[in-house]
Amino acid sequence: MDELYDILAKENIFANEPMSKHTTFKTGGVADFLVIPQSKEEMIALLKLNVPKTIIGNGSNLLVKDGGIRGLVIKTTGLNHYQIQEEMMIAQSGVYLSKLAQEAKEHSLTGLEFACGIPGTLGGAVMMNASAYGGETANVVVETEYADFEGNVHRVTDHQFGYRRSRFTGSDAIILESKLQLAKGNYDEIDAKMQEFMKSRNAKQPIEKPSAGSTFKRPEGYFAGKLIEDAGLKGFKIGGAKVSEKHAGFIINDGGATSTDILALIQYVQDKVKNEFGVDLEPEIKIIGES
Ligand SMILES: Cc1cc2nc3c(=O)[nH]c(=O)nc-3n(C[C@H](O)[C@H](O)[C@H](O)COP(=O)(O)OP(=O)(O)OC[C@H]3O[C@@H](n4cnc5c(N)ncnc54)[C@H](O)[C@@H]3O)c2cc1C
Numbered sequence: 001m002d003e004l005y006d007i008l009a010k011e012n013i014f015a016n017e018p019m020s021k022h023t024t025f026k027t028g029g030v031a032d033f034l035v036i037p038q039s040k041e042e043m044i045a046l047l048k049l050n051v052p053k054t055i056i057g058n059g060s061n062l063l064v065k066d067g068g069i070r071g072l073v074i075k076t077t078g079l080n081h082y083q084i085q086e087e088m089m090i091a092q093s094g095v096y097l098s099k100l101a102q103e104a105k106e107h108s109l110t111g112l113e114f115a116c117g118i119p120g121t122l123g124g125a126v127m128m129n130a131s132a133y134g135g136e137t138a139n140v141v142v143e144t145e146y147a148d149f150e151g152n153v154h155r156v157t158d159h160q161f162g163y164r165r166s167r168f169t170g171s172d173a174i175i176l177e178s179k180l181q182l183a184k185g186n187y188d189e190i191d192a193k194m195q196e197f198m199k200s201r202n203a204k205q206p207i208e209k210p211s212a213g214s215t216f217k218r219p220e221g222y223f224a225g226k227l228i229e230d231a232g233l234k235g236f237k238i239g240g241a242k243v244s245e246k247h248a249g250f251i252i253n254d255g256g257a258t259s260t261d262i263l264a265l266i267q268y269v270q271d272k273v274k275n276e277f278g279v280d281l282e283p284e285i286k287i288i289g290e291s
Contacts, residue, residue, distance in 0.1 A: 001033055001072070007045045012036045012078065019068060019289070022075060023059035024119060026210040027259040029068025029289060038078040040092075040176055046074055047174060048151040054288060055174050057094065057121030061128060061212050066259045067290030076123050079176065084109070089180040093123030097130070100180070105194060110185030111140045113193040117201045119213075123175040127168050129161045133197050137161070143179040148172055164217055164284055206244040209252040215266060216249065216281040224281055225249030231272045241265040263287070 004013050013035050019028030031054075037043040047053065052071030056062060059075075075094075082091035082100065084107055091100055101116035114135025118125065125137045126144060138161035145155050149172045160167035168175060201207060216224040228234070228248040235245045240257030243265065244250040251265055270281050 001049075001051065003049055004033065004035060004046075004072075007042055008035055008037060012038060017073070019059070019064040019073070022056060022073075023062050023064055023212070024210055025059075025063060025212050025253050025257075025259070025262065027066070027253060027257055027262060028062075028064025029066045029259075031069040031073040032071055034073040034075060036075045036078040040079065043074070043076075043079065043174065043176065044147055044151040044153070046072065047147055047149055053149065055123075057124035058096065058119060060118075060120045061124060061285050063212060063259055063262055063285050063287045065263070065287065065289035065291050069289045074174075076121060079123075087182050087184060089182060090177065091122050091180065092177050093121060093126070093175045095122050096120070097122060097125055101194065104182055105187065105190045108185055108187045108190065109182035110190050111135075111182040112180070113190055113197065116194045117198050122178055126159070126166060126175050126178055128164050129166050133200070138166075140180045140182060141178045142181045144168075144175055145177045146173040146175045148174070204247055206246040206250050206252050209244070209254065210257075211244070211250045211252045212285045214249045214284050215251045215269075217284045219279050219281060222277075222279055223249070227273050227277055227279055227281070228269055231269075231276045233269055233272060236265070236268070238265040238268060243269065259289075260291075 015033055017031045017034040019031055020026050054069050054073045057076050077094040079092035079094035082095050097115040097118045101112040104112040114132045118130050126141055129137045143157050147153050225248045233243045234248045236243045239261030240254050241261035242252050242254040244252045273279055273281050
């Protein structure tokens with residue numbers, strides 16, 4: 001892939017890169033090439049290359065299989081510019097949600113408090129309609145610029161957000177930038193809300209262990225964590241993968257887990273919950289790569 005060196009500085013090109021370095025599960029095989037474009041122009045030039053491409057943000061909702069990823073993995077975190085214009089925030093897709101939430105607070109803008117503890121990028125949040133504590137991406141994102149795999153750029157205001165989905169889910173769209181409509185608020189109230197959310201997360205979620213957040217979507221009428229707990233699976237382990245004792249909705253890497261361990265545990269949990277309660281658990285995390 002010599003073309004990569006025409007587009008990017010060589011410090012942003014990583015050959016045979018372990019995906020365990022780029023996922024919050026800290027598992028996953030090797031990517032042939034992982035690249036971190038630093039501008040929209042570099043991103044668009046990469047999209048025009050005729051090779052298989054995979055887009056990732058911070059890898060906080062991803063399970064990459066142990067066989068890794070062929071072709072090019074494009075990580076968006078170099079697209080990290082943002083600006084605030086009155087009550088509007090315009091941010092590139094690779095900016096961390098926690099950064100945007102802090103910036104909003106500093107400007108006494110309300111609307112992003114929910115996002116302060118979500119360890120992903122704006123692009124990942126728009127793709128998945130990330131949500132927490134009654135707030136969701138859908139409530140603040142009003143416009144998005146995206147590119148397709150030919151490198152053509154489009155703008156949309158109709159995001160078709162739903163539970164853990166948007167118009168971009170399952171498509172070849174690469175989110176480049178979004179506009180967020182916030183509102184003037186009170187600094188102390190925003191700060192208090194964010195502290196309360198962080199306190200609740202620390203108390204309830206196993207954030208001290210590698211994971212990808214909630215493993216499963218919320219099944220209609222149930223809570224995944226409660227079903228898993230009621231099936232007696234809290235603390236259940238396969239290899240280094242474990243159902244968290246703190247929150248059964250999280251599968252964690254308890255040390256030395258492979259993605260194969262995590263996949264086997266996901267399957268085991270799905271089978272047990274189906275047998276005991278007749279409920280299908282669908283993974284929320286995106287499973288990609290080769291076995
Ligand atoms: C401890 C912990 C707590 C969490 N809590 C929450 C929570 O409260 N609420 C919640 O909703 N989620 C939560 N998550 C999950 C995760 O952080 C979010 O889903 C986040 O939005 C994913 O962003 P990311 O940048 O890490 O995306 P990635 O995991 O890198 O990617 C996720 C998907 O989005 C796609 N994608 C990413 N960026 C782009 C882009 N620019 N263009 C096109 N596609 C893109 C990827 O291809 C992939 O399909 C949590 C995760 C952890 C580890």
